[in-house]
Amino acid sequence: MTWASAVSELRDTRHAAQEAATTVAARLDGVAPDVAFVFFSAEHRSDVTALVEAVSEDLLPRHWIACSAGGVIGDGREVEERPGLSITAGRLPGVSVKTFRLDESDLPDADAAPRAWETALGSTAGERPHFLLLADPFTFPTDDFVRGLDYAFPKSVKAGGLASAAEEPGGNVLVCDGDVLRDGAVGVSLTGPILVDTIVAQGCRAIGETMRVTRARDNFILELDGRPPIEVLRELLPRLSERDQRLARSAMFLGVSVDALADEPGPDDYLVRNILGVSPDNGALAVGDEPRIGQSVRFHLRDALASAEDLDIHLARYVADGLARPHGALLFSCLGRGKNLYGRPDHDTDAFKEKVGEVPLGGFFANGEIGMVRGTTQLHGFTSSFVLFREASG
Numbered sequence: 001m002t003w004a005s006a007v008s009e010l011r012d013t014r015h016a017a018q019e020a021a022t023t024v025a026a027r028l029d030g031v032a033p034d035v036a037f038v039f040f041s042a043e044h045r046s047d048v049t050a051l052v053e054a055v056s057e058d059l060l061p062r063h064w065i066a067c068s069a070g071g072v073i074g075d076g077r078e079v080e081e082r083p084g085l086s087i088t089a090g091r092l093p094g095v096s097v098k099t100f101r102l103d104e105s106d107l108p109d110a111d112a113a114p115r116a117w118e119t120a121l122g123s124t125a126g127e128r129p130h131f132l133l134l135a136d137p138f139t140f141p142t143d144d145f146v147r148g149l150d151y152a153f154p155k156s157v158k159a160g161g162l163a164s165a166a167e168e169p170g171g172n173v174l175v176c177d178g179d180v181l182r183d184g185a186v187g188v189s190l191t192g193p194i195l196v197d198t199i200v201a202q203g204c205r206a207i208g209e210t211m212r213v214t215r216a217r218d219n220f221i222l223e224l225d226g227r228p229p230i231e232v233l234r235e236l237l238p239r240l241s242e243r244d245q246r247l248a249r250s251a252m253f254l255g256v257s258v259d260a261l262a263d264e265p266g267p268d269d270y271l272v273r274n275i276l277g278v279s280p281d282n283g284a285l286a287v288g289d290e291p292r293i294g295q296s297v298r299f300h301l302r303d304a305l306a307s308a309e310d311l312d313i314h315l316a317r318y319v320a321d322g323l324a325r326p327h328g329a330l331l332f333s334c335l336g337r338g339k340n341l342y343g344r345p346d347h348d349t350d351a352f353k354e355k356v357g358e359v360p361l362g363g364f365f366a367n368g369e370i371g372m373v374r375g376t377t378q379l380h381g382f383t384s385s386f387v388l389f390r391e392a393s394g
Helices: 013-027 042-058 114-121 142-152 229-239 242-248 304-320 338-342 347-356
Strands: 002-008 035-041 064-069 071-074 077-080 085-091 096-102 130-135 158-162 174-176 179-181 185-191 194-201 211-217 220-224 252-257 270-278 285-287 296-301 328-334 361-366 369-373 376-380 384-391
Touching: 002 013, 002 071, 002 328, 002 361, 013 035, 013 042, 013 085, 035 042, 035 071, 035 185, 035 361, 042 064, 042 085, 042 174, 042 179, 064 130, 064 185, 064 361, 071 085, 077 338, 077 347, 085 328, 085 361, 096 114, 096 174, 114 142, 130 142, 142 158, 142 376, 158 328, 158 361, 158 384, 174 185, 185 194, 194 304, 194 369, 220 229, 229 242, 229 270, 242 296, 252 285, 270 296, 270 376, 304 338, 304 347, 328 347, 328 369, 338 347, 347 361, 347 384, 369 384
Parallel strands: 035 064, 130 158, 328 361
Antiparallel strands: 002 085, 035 085, 064 174, 071 077, 071 361, 096 185, 130 185, 158 369, 174 179, 194 384, 211 220, 211 296, 220 285, 252 270, 252 296, 270 285, 328 384, 369 376
């Protein structure tokens, strides 16, 4: 198994795609890759035909998917707020690679049997495929999709990100094996002698105590431990340091336990969700989720220090597991990370190199990151979601 990654900052789309494609091809010794992942900034959307032609002619990938992005990652570097085009590709001996494209109408009904999902994806659960997904946030129900994948393929790894170059429907671009799409989702399944690991760093730290949702309706929490959430916040905030009080005004989130019935969730057992507001009428908390009665929750803060520490912990834990070094990797990182969070570029990619090593690494800054936490697949925000590819032995 061999992977390579390259990035171009040329403004002309054809020349950028040619530069990245020829670099990757050279690093793969001129052998056509079995799979490639291509990410391109908003500046390249208007000439996507040239991009497709250059990748197809200069790299000759057997299968590839791509999407437009608010920033790209390639060759272990992060390119933000300027033109960028990255290609990360792999030669995968013995691995079966399949691509798929979907729109909302292709998804099985909520009560459909697993067989319906297998038909839609062209794979069976017994094959143990791993899935990489790129989706348009405006036209595709990614939450429903990943829940269906977990149901039908419980032992498969799923990861990916939401295209992020546009602020309205029709603005993003997806590519599947050279076909250009403006909506839906595209993906790749990998089956055979390949191991896929994931690391999801949510970048927040917990404050206050663990509480339980005692009353809820839709995405509103009406009571925490029998009290209106606004009362809980009024009691919590004065106990914080001055720095954390300032952070709480703009960077407070709610961690919702993955296991709805867990008594004492650990630091990695929370899904970090947006706080959308507090009702002045009844003190209810509106969140970007639908919490259930009995579910454990805890308030969280996010800043550069917390994000950096969280990422270091997760990367160090992966290395400490003693696994063989991966041959290649992808990073789906939140648009809110990068230099706007850390004050400098390449923070997360530098941390990856320091802990994991010089592994070909590509990806993009996403409008939502797909990653697994405690065995379930979730659509995240604010995370860095890594996917690492290793060769299966034996």
